[in-house]
Amino acid sequence: MKVTINDVAAQAGVSIKTVSRVINNEPSVRPATRKKVMEAVEALNYQPNLAARNLAGSRSYTIAFIYDNPNAYYVIDMQNGILEACKARGYELLIHPSNSKSATVHDELRNLVEHSKVAGLVLTPPFSETQTVIETVKSLNVDYVRIVSAAAAHDDEENCIQVDDSAAAYDITRHLLQLGHKRIGFLCGGEEHVSTHGRLDGYRRAMADAGLPIEEDLILKGEYSFDSGVTGAKTLLQSANPPTAIFASNDEMAAGALFAARLMHIEIPEQLSIVGFEDSPFSRQTWPKLTTAHQPNNEIAKCAAALVLSKARSKGATENGKAHKEAGIVREFTPELVVRDSSGPAPE
Amino acid sequence: MKVTINDVAAQAGVSIKTVSRVINNEPSVRPATRKKVMEAVEALNYQPNLAARNLAGSRSYTIAFIYDNPNAYYVIDMQNGILEACKARGYELLIHPSNSKSATVHDELRNLVEHSKVAGLVLTPPFSETQTVIETVKSLNVDYVRIVSAAAAHDDEENCIQVDDSAAAYDITRHLLQLGHKRIGFLCGGEEHVSTHGRLDGYRRAMADAGLPIEEDLILKGEYSFDSGVTGAKTLLQSANPPTAIFASNDEMAAGALFAARLMHIEIPEQLSIVGFEDSPFSRQTWPKLTTAHQPNNEIAKCAAALVLSKARSKGATENGKAHKEAGIVREFTPELVVRDSSGPAPE
DNA sequence: CCGACAAATGACAGCGTTGTCATAATGACA
DNA sequence: TGTCATTATGACAACGCTGTCATTTGTCGG
DSSP states (O other), rough: OOOOHHHHHHHHTHHHHHHHHHHHTTTTOHHHHHHHHHHHHHHHHOOOOHHHHHSSSSHHHHHHHEEEEOOOOHHHHHHHHHHHHHHHHHEEEEEEETTTTTTTTHHHHHHHHHOOOOEEEEEEEGGOOOOOHHHHHHHHTOOOEEEEEEEGGGGGGGEEEEEOOOHHHHHHHHHHTTTTTTTTTEEEEOOTHHHHHHEEEEEEEEHHHHOOOOOGGGGGOOOSSHHHHHHHHHHHHSSSOOOOOOOOEHHHHHHHHHHHHHHHHTTTTTTTTEEOOOOOOOGSSSSSBEEEEEEOOOHHHHHHHHHHHHHHHHHHHSSSSSOOOTTTTOOOEEOEEEEEEHHHHOOO | OOOHHHHHHHHTTSSSSHHHHHTTOOOOOOOOHHHHHHHHHHHHHOOHHHHHHHSSSSSSSSSEEEOOOOOOHHHHHHHHHHHHHHHHHEEEEEEOOOOTTTTTTTHHHHHHHHHOOOOOEEEEETTOOOOOHHHHHHHHTTTEEEEEEGGGGGTTTGGGEOOOOHHHHHHHHHHHHHHOOOSSEEEEEEEEEEHHHHHHHHHHHHHEEEEEEEOOOGGGGGSHHHEEEEEHHHHHHHHHSSSEEESSSSHHHHHHHHHHHTTOOOOOTTOOEOOOBBBGGGGSSSSOOOOOEEEEEEHHHHHHHHHHHHHHHHHHHSSSOOOOTTTTTOOOOEEEEEOOOOOOOOOO
């Protein structure tokens, strides 16, 4: 029923240590021996006991996923991606919701790393972009990968999976410009998100490249929430000279903007274009369906997890500091424009 | 830095076995000794090593959360609730997305239980309501708790946390009836969900109690998705004699119905009332905001996890089959009506 | 105050793996 | 063919805890 390393060793006619070497991909095993062992492993469907590995070994077979993003879709997508990567490599995942604003973040992380002996950390925004968090994980001497908006990588690219918000926002803005819009309102996300600044930057660049003036009155602060989308859109639409299009920094805000427009009896997209960002499921569940930028969260997370695992494993296996770049790990993503029904030609 | 049971034993002046007894709440420890040990544990901030416990002990300190519900909000709420309960008792959580329709469910679960040696399972719908799954977990001789719609508990109440969909649906329907609606359309969820039948049952009872006829033409099949809400609502609204209210089986379908009404230029709630079920975040992000039934998923999950943990622990600690009902664990929930803006008086 | 019995405590052997170090096999070269 | 360096393999302890069983301590009746 329960097959241990001893069974495999017996079946292959070698010592358990040799089996251990094979399953851990250690050197100094003759190809013939390796093959014998592999066959035994296959035949018995042996799977190493994680608890024993964790206990005996110096490294652990668990990574942690840390997040403090309230967006359920985002978190689930990320989590599933990470889970896939873990499963593929026989690792376990520790889920750790947190709060980057909490004063005890440092102790919390330290405790997590030291007590649970995790092999690595995957961090998502805004947690991954918070200065105190970054400093803490660096000081903790643990492998980690931060999923961040491009600008937040700083000089830590090797530990980051970057999302180029600026480029994507540039594309979205250009889409609106090509539809003839000249006055485009911009609803910012929360200040603490680096993506907020990246998206705004993309907007500014696109406007500038089109030779259009940037009216600061059209740029409003917000916080990636439905309510802030409502408020922001109302403000823009009630102004003396309202914009013909609104670029909301995420789908939730865009849904809020849609809501506000509905309240004010403004037809979308005839009288006003609204675009979002992220392509979360409900960008297809609004009326009209949202034009947005597709962010492949699942894929991003998979790469992040694969990267942190490759770090953790290479450290264990080979001491020589080979760069050991694993194939198939993309380190930079640019969300792609998805045109749906909430954007149309500028009125008049 | 890393404090082991040996340190505690030394500090308290007892053997490690006694410390083990104390932290596991085993009998046969003199109160004075227990106190001494507790103090040492406190002083050193000792936390047992999970890997070692799992390896040495017959029981494990990990429970698994199994789900196949595509609703991210639902899953996250549940997950957070379970996580809280686990943390409070020093357990670890294994996340296991699955698919109740897959043919390999049995092997998958068997493998999970036997290989990972989990102490218990928490199952959510529709996974928890699938016959093959139920049979499998029963045969596996593992503690489990199914979160289910009341009717799915069958004769397995001791292992269920029940949600009384029927009662809640009754309340919602009565709310519409009190607003003067007489012809109420009903959009069903997926057949495989027991909640679908419970909610329909509540609707039927409320109609019957109000002395109103039940028109089968007004009851449409669907599948808890936005799209099926759109389709169902369109069908109802385009019929010769459309209803004045639509009861959608969940918020996502209700959002779909809202979408359809919008397409057909029907004013909500003036010309048509629409209600949902579940009170997921986007019931507040539609226009108008949805009248729905609040389902306290986080709380439900916390109770489910607490229940499975109390089962697992009581089995280990005391052999005598004490019922050992833990305080504060609610086993039956009835979602409560939340009136927002999508329901209003019947027209005319 | 003693023996008998129960309660409390501790010694020690695992749990299934990895790490360390000793030993054996292999291959190159004289 | 013998020697030495090198690579391959194995024996055994250790990881931090729990389970089993022996031992000690305490309690109570006589």
